[in-house]
Amino acid sequence: MRSILAALVLLALACDPRTPPKEPPLPAKPAQPQVEARLQRDLEMLALEAGIEPPDPPAPPGSLRDEIEAFVSLDACASRLATVDPLLGDALDAVGYEGLVRDACRLIEALSARDPKKCAPILASPLRHRCEADVATLVGDSNLCPPSGAGRDPLCLARARRDPRLCEALAPLDRPRCKAIVVGDVSACAGDAHCERRVQRWAPLFEPPRATEPFTTQLVVDVEDGDAMRAFDLDALSAQGAVVRKTKGHYEISLGAKPASSVIAAEARPAAGFFTFKLPLAPEMPVELPFDPASARFELLLPGVGLLTNAGAQAKGVFRVTAFAPEPAAELSFEIEARVVDGERVLPLRAKVRTFVRDVVER
16 A cells, blocks of 8 residues: 555656756857857957057968979069059058069079079078078078078978978977978968968978988986985977087087076076087097086076086086987987086086987088
């Protein structure tokens, strides 16, 4: 009898109209392209509210190969381009660069002749730099790349050698664009319109890079700071590769760039540093260098430690080069065991570096 009553109660509850309805299903998540479009619109609105005007759209890519093949003379090219847009002519008059059209044609002239010397008369240094780099890329000769810093332009080296690994020498924000241009992959531009234009413009002339294994690189630093042993990995620095300059009587090897300041050492992220040293023209490995700044010098800006250097009377130690050849892509390895200086402090340090030769320059 009790089971019958329980069944009747359950039936009554099931039929009770006051039973709450089921929750409606959640709306479908918007597709990734919709999310990206919405974010782009939001960013554009924020930029407008901040008074930041959107950048000019890139010019159409065209076909660089067709322009090279159609080139007849500098005068004919300049005459054709000079009649494109009167408003652009007004702007060129205003900035005082009346020769820009002819200088732009010099780039096509240099590519047509495969001769970087044709770039020399270009007045604007960025355009002249681009002209020289484009010629080096077209002929596949990295020795024609224009100088930049300690060596030659890293983007030009990567393009001329068809080697995306060399893009690691660029600033982090510039690496994706470099790799996209070297590989010829528009999708790798990540929406960068100027990158896409450059890839498309070179597409008819594009030579795909050969398959390569990543360089084996490593940079590990151990510092004894008080009672604690602290370890730092500077692999991003070793991945940039070293520049070798051949001078009279020796090689000068440099890796990295001098840190800007020691003031931010306690909060610096990531660690930074540079190494520079000299080797004889026919070194036999391993080579132990005098531990003085005239022969081997380094600075390391390490978070929470400071700016460590071997410049100073209290700095003592060993700087040993274990692998080197003055050829692009050759292994370069060295190690340091020393007491280094950070202001008034002297700290024990060990460093082990394996990188590669990015560029060889004769001076």
